[in-house]
Amino acid sequence: MNKQTMEHKPIHNALRNALLIVNPKARQGAEAQLDEGIAQLEQAGIKVERFASDGPEQSRQAVLERKNTLDLVIVGGGDGTISSMAGTLHECQVPLAVLPLGTANDLARSLGLTGELPEAFAVIAEGHRRRIDLGVVNEHYFFNVAHLGLGVKVTEELTQDVKKHWGVLSYLKAFVAALARVKQFKASLSVDGVHYHQRSIQMAIGNGRYYGGGNVVDENTRIDDGKLSLYSLRPQTVWELLTLAPLLRDGRQRYNNRVFNVQARQIDINTGRKRMAIHADGEPVAHTPAKFYVLPRALEVLAPKPHEPEPHSDE
Known part of the structure; x- marks a missing residue:
């Protein structure tokens, strides 16, 4: 059995009881699509609560009370809502399916979803699954990326009001506002036992591939590669940051000497007497000093079936 076959398994007729958890504040106006999707799942033999x-x-509590009878938990919301369930799902070892109802939907991107609800429901009905990694920071689980510095300021600027009025441009608006507030900091890093000292304005530690509405934490990273990807932005001018933006967007910042990049299983970060806030998947979760590590293949998720390679023809 090859690796692809092992990581993507059809589970037709295996999912019977599903709990659909919906954040009522997420994507107003999606009720009709939710109703249609639930009907589609029930036609496929999946009972949805x-x-x-x-x-x-x-x-x-809803998952814990039902864990002995659940075959699947479907979470509808943004990355913060979905990430808040990571620890519970790992503890109960119940498969996860994602309904992308947020602004960024970065976990959905990492799983190969486009962000459209009909597609997400079709993936659940089809029933293909894979195992993905979880990131952990100070015993808090996360799917996508954790931040110190500039990324935290961006999250703080990304209010519900900004999301409502700026839509897909919300992250750009928040980034520009955060630049005026960010300050440099010193950090000591232990990266799988190798020590570094950094002066930085932003550190991002990624388990998944995407963050901030489609930015790539590292062009080589995947959510099932068993590694964390860290980048650190050295102090620089606003103009230098703007010129770096295209590389940051595509995860190619390793090609610029103003950025420090590394991949590892465990990363410890200490900022001395200056305790710094850490946000993961858009939510405040911890402070430095911080221990980050990866749990490989920790959680089963439903994801699109991988494309079959085109048959080779000699003609």
Whole structure:
């Protein structure tokens, strides 16, 4: 059995009971598509219980109370809502399916979804699964990327009001506003036991491939490669940052000497007496000093079936 076959398994007729957790604040106006999708799943033999959650603790309790009868948890919301369930799903070892209802939908991108609800429901009905890694920072689980410095300021600027009025341009608006607030910091790093000292304005530690609405943390990273990808931006002018932006967008920042890049299984970060906030998947989760590590193949998710290679023809 080849690696691709092992990582993508059809589970037709295996999913019977699904809990659909929906963030009521996510993507207003999606009710009709949700109703149609639920009907599609029930036609495929999946019994769906819909649960409107007011927050992570309520969602966690809903899963824990049903864990012995659940075959699947479907989470509808943005990256923060989905990420808040990572620890519970790992603890219960219940497969996850994603309904992208947020602004960024970066986990959906890492899984190969386009962000359209009909496609997401079709993927669930088709039933192909794969195992992905989880990132951990100070015992908090995350899917995509954790930030110190500039990335935290961006998240703070990314208010619901900004998302509502700026839509897909929300992250650009928040980035510009955050530039005026960011300050440089010193950090000591232990990267799989190798030590570095950095002066930085931004550190990003990625488990998944995407963050911030489609930015790539590293062009070589995947959400199932068993590694974390870190980049650190050395202090630089606003103009230098703007010229670096295309490389940051595509995950090619390793080609610029103003950026430090490394991949590892475990990364420890200490910022001395200056404790710094850490945000993961858009939510505040921890402070330095911080221990980051990866849990390889920690969670099963439903994802699009991989494309079969085109048959070779000698004609």
